[in-house]
Amino acid sequence: MHVIGGTASTDLAEKISRELGNAPFAVPFTKRFPDGELYLRVGGRFDGEDVVIVQSTRSDQDLLELLLLQDAVREGGALRTFIVIPYFGYARQDRRFFPGEPVSARALARHVELDADALVMVDLHSPQTLSHFSKPVYEASGIPAIARLLRERPVDYLISPDKGGVERVRRLGEILQLPWFALEKKRIDSEHVELRLPAQAPAELAGKHIAILDDVISTGGTIVEAAKLLHRNDVGAITAACTHGLFLRDAFERIKAVTNEIYATDTLQNGAEKVSVAPDVAQILVHNIGAT
Numbered sequence: 001m002h003v004i005g006g007t008a009s010t011d012l013a014e015k016i017s018r019e020l021g022n023a024p025f026a027v028p029f030t031k032r033f034p035d036g037e038l039y040l041r042v043g044g045r046f047d048g049e050d051v052v053i054v055q056s057t058r059s060d061q062d063l064l065e066l067l068l069l070q071d072a073v074r075e076g077g078a079l080r081t082f083i084v085i086p087y088f089g090y091a092r093q094d095r096r097f098f099p100g101e102p103v104s105a106r107a108l109a110r111h112v113e114l115d116a117d118a119l120v121m122v123d124l125h126s127p128q129t130l131s132h133f134s135k136p137v138y139e140a141s142g143i144p145a146i147a148r149l150l151r152e153r154p155v156d157y158l159i160s161p162d163k164g165g166v167e168r169v170r171r172l173g174e175i176l177q178l179p180w181f182a183l184e185k186k187r188i189d190s191e192h193v194e195l196r197l198p199a200q201a202p203a204e205l206a207g208k209h210i211a212i213l214d215d216v217i218s219t220g221g222t223i224v225e226a227a228k229l230l231h232r233n234d235v236g237a238i239t240a241a242c243t244h245g246l247f248l249r250d251a252f253e254r255i256k257a258v259t260n261e262i263y264a265t266d267t268l269q270n271g272a273e274k275v276s277v278a279p280d281v282a283q284i285l286v287h288n289i290g291a292t
Contacts, residue, residue, distance in 0.1 A: 002049055002052070003024070006053065008268075011269070012054060013052075015266070026043060028040050028065075040068045042076060046076045047079075049078060051078040052084060062089070070114075071115060082289055083119045085119065086122045088105075091105045091108075109132035122142055138284045142277055145276060146213070153211075153239065157179055160180070161212060161226045163184070197233070205235050208235050224255060228258060237261075240261070242264050
C-alpha cells in the first residue's frame with residue numbers, strides 16, 4: 001500500500017502512512033503553467049497495489065489537484081484507490097435553499113468518487129452528505145482525537161455553542177466523563193449571533209475551566225460570543241476546540257483574545273495547536289475498507 005499526500009494535507013498524509021505500518025509515502029511534483037493551469041506528476045508505479053490519496057478540498061484548487069491525483073494514480077496501475085478527504089469543501093450546501101441553486105455537496109460527491117473505490121471523510125457538516133455518494137464512504141470522527149488532547153487538561157465543563165452540536169459534546173462528555181450543556185443561540189447574520197445560558201446550566205461557573213467544542217470554526221463569531229458570555233459569568237479559563245479550523249480573516253486572533261487555548265485537529269493547516277486524526281482514519285482504512 002502507498003500513501004500520497006496532496007499539498008493541502010501533506011502532514012496528515014505522512015502521519016497516516018506511519019499509522020499504516022510506515023507505508024511508502026510520497027508527495028506529487030506540482031507547478032503552474034504560464035496560463036495558470038496545474039501540472040502534476042506522481043513518481044513511480046503502483047501496479048497491483050492499493051493507494052491512499054489524502055487531500056482536503058478547502059479550495060477550488062485543492063479539489064482540482066485531488067481529481068488530477070486520482071487520474072495519475074489510476075494511470076500508475078493502482079489496484080484500488082482510496083480517497084481520504086479530511087475536510088470536504090462545499091459540504092455545507094447539502095440541499096437547495098432557493099430555486100436555481102445547485103446541491104454542491106452532491107455535485108462534488110459525484111466527481112470525487114468517479115475514480116475512487118472507497119472514501120473516508122472527517123466530521124461532515126451534515127450526515128445527509130453521505131447519501132450523495134454511491135461508492136462506499138465512511139466518516140471518521142474528530143471527537144476521539146480532541147478527547148486525547150483534553151484528557152490531559154483540567155477541564156470542568158464541556159459546552160456546545162448551540163443545540164446543533166449536542167450529540168458531539170455529549171459524546172465527548174461520555175469519553176472524558178465530564179458534564180456538558182449547550183448554549184441557546186439566535187443567529188443575527190452570517191457573522192453575528194446572540195447567545196445565552198440554558199436553564200439547565202450549572203448555577204456556579206465562577207472559576208471553572210470550560211471547553212467550547214464545535215465542528216467547524218469559520219469566522220469565529222459564535223466562539224467569540226460564547227467566550228464573552230462565559231467571561232460575564234466569571235469562569236476561570238476557556239479552551240476553544242474544533243475538528244476543522246478554517247479561521248477566516250482575523251478569526252484566530254479574535255478567538256485568541258478571549259480564550260486561553262485554541263485547539264484543532266490536523267484536517268486543515270492553521271495556527272492552532274494540533275491533535276491528529278491519523279489514528280482514527282487509519283483504523284477505518286484497515287478495518288472497514290481493508291486497505292492492504
